[in-house]
Amino acid sequence: MKYILLMSGTKTGVEGYHAWSQKDRDAHMAVLQSIGKELSASGEFIATQGLTGPQEAKLVCGEKDGMPVTDGVFPESKEFLLGYWIVDVATPERAYAIAGRISAAPGPGGVPTNMPIEVRRFPSYGEGKT
Amino acid sequence: MKYILMMNGTKANWNEYTKWSKEDLARNTSFMRAFSKELKDSGVFVATEGLAWPGEAKIVRAGKDGEPITDGIFPESKEFLAGYWIIDVESPEEAYKIAARASAAPGPGGTQGSLPIEVRLVMTGALDPSL
Numbered sequence: 001m002k003y004i005l006l007m008s009g010t011k012t013g014v015e016g017y018h019a020w021s022q023k024d025r026d027a028h029m030a031v032l033q034s035i036g037k038e039l040s041a042s043g044e045f046i047a048t049q050g051l052t053g054p055q056e057a058k059l060v061c062g063e064k065d066g067m068p069v070t071d072g073v074f075p076e077s078k079e080f081l082l083g084y085w086i087v088d089v090a091t092p093e094r095a096y097a098i099a100g101r102i103s104a105a106p107g108p109g110g111v112p113t114n115m116p117i118e119v120r121r122f123p124s125y126g127e128g129k130t
Numbered sequence: 131m132k133y134i135l136m137m138n139g140t141k142a143n144w145n146e147y148t149k150w151s152k153e154d155l156a157r158n159t160s161f162m163r164a165f166s167k168e169l170k171d172s173g174v175f176v177a178t179e180g181l182a183w184p185g186e187a188k189i190v191r192a193g194k195d196g197e198p199i200t201d202g203i204f205p206e207s208k209e210f211l212a213g214y215w216i217i218d219v220e221s222p223e224e225a226y227k228i229a230a231r232a233s234a235a236p237g238p239g240g241t242q243g244s245l246p247i248e249v250r251l252v253m254t255g256a257l258d259p260s261l
Contacts, residue, residue, distance in 0.1 A: 005190075029257070032257050033257055036257050036258065040259035051134065051250045051251065052252070057250050058222075058229075059246045059247070059248055059249070060135075060246070060248075060249055062230060062233045062244035063227075063233075063234060067230075069230070070249075081211070096198040096200050097198050100191070101192070101196075103192035103198070104192030104196060116189045116190070120181045120184075120211065122180070122182065123180065123182045
């Protein structure tokens with residue numbers, strides 16, 4: 001079963017992360033990297049990506065005169081995707097356990113961030129079709 | 131430059147979609163298939179996925195003992211990722227153009243849609259163990 005683990009945050013949250021010390025950021029990234037390596041070794045890893053900051057985000061709504069209509073203004077409460085992992089696991093519980101590990105990655109002073117990780121399943125091909 | 135184009139919607143938006151007629155759904159699906167094929171043919175396609183319904187979505191946080199704490203309750207206003215495309219293009223403008231095409235996918239009765247598509251630049255994979 002394929003799952004996507006989504007890490008999201010508001011602009012304020014991203015600014016908070018940028019205020020972390022380099023040492024705290026390195027420790028955080030080192031844990032995320034080791035989780036990636038473990039998933040790769042166990043054969044559960046499919047993909048991971050980090051996204052650039054929300055300041056470059058654009059919303060595109062249709063086109064006018066053949067040109068895309070873009071907007072870069074978002075509500076303060078808007079949650080932006082920061083990055084994701086796609087894993088292929090035997091059970092939903094295993095997906096939750098991996099999400100828990102990511103959530104436990106260290107923040108400032110080595111304290112776990114406890115960031116919420118949204119866990120979503122990819123339907124298998126053809127599912128739900130009538 | 132890799133961009134991710136994301137379709138998001140609230141549970142209310144998803145519920146609207148379930149009310150579409152079979153014909154409307156089929157028209158939308160065939161548009162999406164043709165769109166992906168076109169992206170592949172033009173060499174910008176990297177990946178696309180659709181996600182299962184938000185009804186099964188869970189939020190996971192690490193507990194004190196390292197056990198995952200799961201929660202399935204979300205605010206009404208919560209936007210759920212419905213699906214995405216990852217494309218590899220030369221400029222942000224090209225990404226916006228492609229996003230506008232996806233945004234204009236046909237809605238009920240074949241009317242041109244204007245679904246908001248969020249366009250984000252993807253970083254090169256610092257966390258990817260296969261790189």
